[in-house]
Amino acid sequence: MLSIKNLHASVEGNEILKGIDLEVKAGEVHAIMGPNGSGKSTLAQVLAGNDTFEVTAGEVIFSGDDLLEKKTEDRARDGVFLAFQYPVEIPGVSNMQFMRTAVNALRHHRGEPEMNAAEFMKLAREVSKQVDLDPAFLKRGVNEGFSGGEKKRNEIMQALLLQPSLAILDETDSGLDIDALKVVSDGVNALRSEDRAILMVTHYQRLLDHIVPDYVHVLADGKIVKSGGRELALELEERGYSWLGIAEDEATEASSAN
Numbered sequence: 001m002l003s004i005k006n007l008h009a010s011v012e013g014n015e016i017l018k019g020i021d022l023e024v025k026a027g028e029v030h031a032i033m034g035p036n037g038s039g040k041s042t043l044a045q046v047l048a049g050n051d052t053f054e055v056t057a058g059e060v061i062f063s064g065d066d067l068l069e070k071k072t073e074d075r076a077r078d079g080v081f082l083a084f085q086y087p088v089e090i091p092g093v094s095n096m097q098f099m100r101t102a103v104n105a106l107r108h109h110r111g112e113p114e115m116n117a118a119e120f121m122k123l124a125r126e127v128s129k130q131v132d133l134d135p136a137f138l139k140r141g142v143n144e145g146f147s148g149g150e151k152k153r154n155e156i157m158q159a160l161l162l163q164p165s166l167a168i169l170d171e172t173d174s175g176l177d178i179d180a181l182k183v184v185s186d187g188v189n190a191l192r193s194e195d196r197a198i199l200m201v202t203h204y205q206r207l208l209d210h211i212v213p214d215y216v217h218v219l220a221d222g223k224i225v226k227s228g229g230r231e232l233a234l235e236l237e238e239r240g241y242s243w244l245g246i247a248e249d250e251a252t253e254a255s256s257a258n
């Protein structure tokens with residue numbers, strides 16, 4: 001589903017991604033871990049099409065197409081979804097209005113009939129229960145005044161409504177209390193399916209107790225330096241990053257993040 005080859009990306013002339021290679025098949029869940037500042041969010045943003053970052057080399061093939069050639073909105077229509085590390089507040093636009101517009105844009109693109117307000121309300125209420133978010137949040141401005149954990153739950157609600165082919169989740173577990181972590185993980189597990197891939201950026205092995213990944217990758221200084229199965233995350237928890245030959249300052253930052 002997703003094939004990344006030798007991906008390089010820069011911001012303001014600084015190279016952040018320095019040759020990423022990654023193959024993700026439909027049905028798989030991949031976790032991306034690594035020290036602070038290693039490029040995890042940059043990778044997520046580049047895949048979603050944030051033009052702050054300049055791709056200087058490499059290719060990304062998504063479902064057979066050249067992803068990097070497509071505009072952000074076309075990537076979203078084709079099924080790429082990004083749950084932000086820091087979800088953005090959009091005051092004045094209700095959550096309901098925002099999500100219905102997005103869902104109907106997708107349905108239109110897929111040649112499916114649009115959902116009217118009543119149909120969408122019914123669906124949104126069901127999904128909000130799934131992530132334990134009071135349906136009252138549907139009426140509020142997008143993320144406006146939401147707590148950190150509520151924003152993260154709202155991101156997963158969007159994913160459940162949009163049913164993307166590729167869900168990229170950037171630190172969806174950060175700031176969640178123990179119960180919310182379980183709720184959000186259940187939401188992500190509900191997304192798992194044979195025709196969908198999930199790329200999850202996380203610092204915490206404990207998330208991977210709930211959402212068991214097929215593969216774990218360590219990103220350091222813009223490159224994937226180690227890949228393995230779930231046991232790699234357990235090893236990182238125990239040993240930190242320095243055994244992988246990651247520079248001492250990066251490894252220290254990483255252990256303080258953990």
Ligand SMILES: Nc1ncnc2c1ncn2[C@@H]1O[C@H](COP(=O)(O)OP(=O)(O)OP(=O)(O)O)[C@@H](O)[C@H]1O
Binds near residue numbers: 037038039040052
């Ligand atoms: N818009 C930007 N302008 C300048 N530098 C940026 C920008 N975005 C990212 N960077 C830099 O790129 C590097 C990688 O950042 P990124 O957010 O991808 O790291 P990360 O691995 O997700 O880190 P963390 O674990 O702390 O979230 C950092 O040094 C960061 O300061």
